[in-house]
Amino acid sequence: MGNPTRRRRLHRLHPPRSRRLIPQPPFTIQTSSFIISKDPLQPEELKRELLDAHAGALATFEGWVRNHNEGQPVDRLEYSSYPALANKEGQRIVAEAFEKFEIDAAIAQHRVGLLEIGGIAVWVGVSAAHRGAAFDACRYIIEEIKGRVPIWKKEHYSSGTTGWVNCHQET
């Protein structure tokens, strides 16, 4: 196993590849943000923040709580997050969208807590001079959020049981 202290020193000089590839804050973020919210999301207010006389195109995405998943009726959903890392990773994703696409502003928010059917779990909005960039960036942000941001979803089924989505095990 070796001496942890000595290995840590070496590690600082040569950080492993997985750490080096992840950009570290602070980022050069323009009008952009990622927020984990305990309160209901407010699409209209978020849209107003994106409104800019320069922009011509706004693409948005909203994820709503569905009344079923893989055939099971769902009554409500409980989202939890690892806040310190979720906010950091979400902000990285928005910053990446600015690097990849010609956009003017981007906002993404994810709800945590107990949500009823039809509640908004996630909102992403991107404004840009041209619609292609707005769509591409909006889709990039939601795909990356779903794949990388440490947020978990516990479904409460009509049967009374619950399940952590993606963990293939009911509790």
Added chain:
Amino acid sequence: MGNPTRRRRLHRLHPPRSRRLIPQPPFTIQTSSFIISKDPLQPEELKRELLDAHAGALATFEGWVRNHNEGQPVDRLEYSSYPALANKEGQRIVAEAFEKFEIDAAIAQHRVGLLEIGGIAVWVGVSAAHRGAAFDACRYIIEEIKGRVPIWKKEHYSSGTTGWVNCHQET
């Protein structure tokens, strides 16, 4: 030139390719609509119409009047349409989106009349069980509207002149 009456009879038996390929109404439209509106568009109301306990994803697009076009400062825009054909063609586009993508509902509206900077010229919203279909259909609808629906845009420049967009001629 031939006899118009005789040619018309032949034409009815063998309609030209361009007419045969265009589907004719009535379409099997689920929750969907395309409307040319003289009044300001109301995204919140339109979104409510798309809300459905079954749907999990909502993709929307808004086109706003920009303060510039091809380097010229724009004060306001005037949209006009050929209503009979614009409504029909817009409804065809929405119906095509239902055929091509697994979506639950779709609404598209286009404003006509005089719009100020920041006004909403066009709104498209699509709800679906999955986000990929919602994004694809939303983008399809706006691309086809821009390419096919007989709507024209007259820009009123800060310089006092006006121009029909795409007509390469100022009037």
Added chain:
Amino acid sequence: MKLTIQYFALLKDQRGLDEETIQSSAATANDLYQELAQTHGFTLPTTALKVAVNDDFASWETPLADGDSIVFIPPVAGG
């Protein structure tokens, strides 16, 4: 035969009116446009236009009949 023509956008500006009913012996939509373009000085070529007969898109070679309603459609620019 009697034909009704509606004008939009640049063509409306160049013609100076919204709609007119004319007498014409033009066999096709294309022939009609050529006639009108010469009379009124329309600048757009048919390659930049589409045409609608009786409120639906049609081929330029569509034969015209008495009472038809025709619209020449300048390049669209929605959104």
Added chain:
Amino acid sequence: MKLTIQYFALLKDQRGLDEETIQSSAATANDLYQELAQTHGFTLPTTALKVAVNDDFASWETPLADGDSIVFIPPVAGG
């Protein structure tokens, strides 16, 4: 060395608590998870998890130091 571990989602349910501080001589994040999984009966394999050290993603081979904060991250499911 002293390590702080936070638990989320399925791991929190299986551990029965949010956070704990333990004494461990685990050399890497991977060694630590194997230790804890055996003690507490965690069912998720490391291939299904990611790991964060001091609130940032890290490699399973990250050497641990006294005072480190570790989080094992179950499969995410946002949106």
